[in-house]
Amino acid sequence: MTKNMRRFIDKNKNCKVISGGIITADGTAIERKKELSNSAGVEYQFEDGSRMVLRREDTQSAKHFTPKWAFC
Helix, strand or coil, X not given: CCHHHHHHHHHHCCCCEEEEEEXXXXXXXXXXXXXXXXXXXXXXXXXXXXXXXXXXXXXXXXCCCCCCECCC
């Protein structure tokens, strides 16, 4: 498991996710289907206002983990 994924899981134990969006390498939100090829990861925002980005290697390192969302 990557260090970034471990940090995300640890934070998500006590702080739920309120939003998430696919972003490019420079942090720009992807808004169109044709832009998906430029995807660099998903930026998540937590209840406390903090944000974390998970890259493909992070999610692949913990395939069975599902984030806890505030509105589910």
